Amino acid sequence: MALLQVKDLHVGFRQDGQLTEAVKGVSFHVDRGETVALVGESGSGKSVSALSTVSLLGDSAEVTGSVTYDGQEMIDAGEALLRKVRGNDISFIFQEPMTSLNPLHTIAKQLGESLALHQGIAGDDARARILELLDRVGIRDAETRLNAYPHELSGGQRQRVMIAMALANKPDVLIADEPTTALDVTIQAQILELLAELKQSERMGLLFITHDLGIVRRIADRVCVMQHGKIVETGPTKEIFDSPQHPYTQKLLSAEPTGQPAPVPQDAELVAETEHLKVWFPITAGLLRKTVGHVKAVNDATIKVHAGETVGIVGESGSGKTTLALAIMRLISSEGRIVYMGQDIRAWSVRELRRLRKDMQIVFQDPFGSLSPRMTAMQIIAEGLGVHGIRDGRHPREVVAEVMAEVGLDPMTMDRYPHEFSGGQRQRIAIARAMVLRPKLVVLDEPTSALDMTVQVQIVELLRGLQQKYGLAFLFISHDLKVVRAMSHKVMVMKQGDVVEQGDADDLFERPQTDYTRLLLQATH
Structure with a gap:
């Protein structure tokens, strides 16, 4: 049976x-x-x-x-x-960890609840089991993460916590719904190896x-x-x-992202650059919240991106990829120079930055978390048009229908809510929301991670086409190196906050200079 x-x-x-x-x-x-x-x-x-x-x-x-x-x-x-x-x-690993983890409870509490409910394990025994689980799924310094909340972890780290929760009670059947979607290639390889090992040792069935x-x-x-x-x-x-x-x-x-982006024009305008950018988050302790150390998220990053150019940023989860992009967008504090269209904007006020927001857009990693559940696709995509007072004489529904068709969505579905779309369709809504404003700089944070292979190919071709048509500058963050290669002119490799290598995409993929880059490339084969 x-x-x-x-x-x-x-x-x-x-x-x-x-x-x-x-x-x-x-x-x-x-x-x-x-x-x-x-x-x-x-x-x-x-x-x-x-x-x-x-x-x-x-x-x-x-x-x-x-x-x-x-x-x-x-x-x-x-x-x-x-x-x-x-x-x-029967245990589940769900596709979107941010919607499956309780935002009000620490990681230790959420894992502990599962152990207490099904196995009666509590206290020191539970703590030891939780540390073992977190270590097995590849979370470094697990002890320092026990009291972290989901929003304090990267997307990949949240996914690993979900996997640890699913494995906590040694299930007979593990149903894994896109369990490695948000994981970088090295951790992905570890997780797949772990699942294969558990399947053998526990005689577990895996769907x-x-x-x-x-x-x-x-x-x-x-x-x-x-x-x-x-x-x-x-x-x-x-x-x-x-x-x-x-x-x-x-x-x-036969569906796999291939080809290369169009060459960057010789006279392409420099859209954004950083010099010695640094993002350190203070660690506070005691009654007076005294700073006792720093989380060094980004240490000295220098980057340039021109109109019509894509800079791919790769590295493991928690390496500082998204933090670097958020700092460039002036969404978090940083040190060092940030120049946008020839102007140093690092010291600009919120009011001064407001007029630039139309030109700087971002597609977040978790589409469900970044889309309002109370708004239809039409309202979500058109919101920026109203905020920035963009009117071209057409009805907003006509504009939204056009951009939805561009990203592979049926315009007839514009009055549906996010929960009525699949994960891949929600990601396309997020892309449409950014593209409708025709920005100059777009941060794409794992934009294809929730998409199936055939749609990945379509989205890569779509993004390359939009870039060539409108001269868009892309910062492309991904753990999928095949997609990075198909999208990027240059690539930056990050590890634990440091830029370990950067250069022309073809050179970096064909002749990696560091052991870490070689490790990343090997993990994809």
């Missing part, structure tokens, strides 16, 4: 009297010690299928079919059984949901390819990769 068995699963969502089918007759199984990968584009029904296994869908969902765990039927199961199974026997086919090839025993709510092809991983039968599978396997 399979550990987890799904048969003829149908899931629909009822709204305003109409039923929209998201999953249409899906069947698959996961055995002990086996990894099954669910792959497909955003919105294909992968996550909905997974959430159905322990009835985690909302009241609007209508579910039929059969889901059995260890012979027990889960559909329409009682709350007592579901509470026992959830988080203990792995991802759009990264490189990961699937490395870790999966079997693959189920989903499209429009149906499984269109399934089989052993080697068989699927070597001889895919379905046209959609063939399309997925």
Whole structure:
């Protein structure tokens, strides 16, 4: 008997009297010690299928079919059984850690609650187990992170905490929904190795949901390819990769960001530069909050970006990539020179900076956290037009429809709210919100991390096209080195706040000068 068995699963969502089918007759199984990968584009029904296994869908969902765990039927199961199974026997790693972690509780408290609830472990024993878990998922100096809140961690660190929580109770089945999306390549390799090791040692069944086919090839025993709510092809991983039968599978396997950005014009204007930029966050202690040390987030970064140029910034989570970009945007305090369009703006007041905000935009890493749940896609994208008083004679809906089409969204969906879109679609809304203002400088913080491979290719081509058309300067932060190579003219490599290497993209990828850069490149293969 399979550990987890799904048969003829149908899931629909009822709204305003109409039923929209998201999953249409899906069947698959996961055995002990086996990894099954669910792959497909955003919105294909992968996550909905997974959430159905322990009835985690909302009241609007209508579910039929059969889901059995260890012979027990889960559909329409009682709350007592579901509470026992959830988080203990069947554990989840969700795609967006910021929406899954409680912002009001420390990391130690959230991990401790899981251990206390399911295993009765508390006190010093719980602390030791928490430190062991955090260390295993690659969080450095775990003891200093115990009392940190989610917002004090980088995106990758938050994802690792989520993985530690999922592994805390040694589940029989681990359902991992894009678990390495926010992780840099070296930590990604560690996590995949850890999951493979646990699968063997604990005889754990692993259902792995991802759009990264490189990961699937490395870790999966079997693959189920989903499209429009149906499984269109399934089989052993080697068989699927070597001889895919379905046209959609063939399309997925051929989707990979390639090519290079258009050359930077010789007379391109210098949009932004920094000299010896430093960002140190004070560590305070005692009643008087005396400064006892500093978190050295960025130490001496010098960078230049011209119109029509992309500077890729790579490095592990917590290396200072996003902090550097936020400092350039004057969203956090820093030391050193920041020059924008020939003017030193580091000492500018909030009022002085306000007129520049239209020209400096950012696409954040976590689209769900950066989109207001109370606003429609139309309102979110058009908000900047109203704030900056931009009017070109057209109705805002017409402008929004145009930019939504540019980023691959159906303009007919502009009146939907963020929760009604998939993760990849939400990221495209965030990109549209930045692009609608036609800025000069755009910080792209992991803009493709939530996107499936086919849409990644589209977004890379879209960004390159927009850059060439409008002369945009991009700071492109990513852990996906294939995307960085396809997007960037120059690359800066950061490690623990230091710039360890920077230069022309082709030179850096072909002839890396430092051991750390070579390590990053090796981790992608």
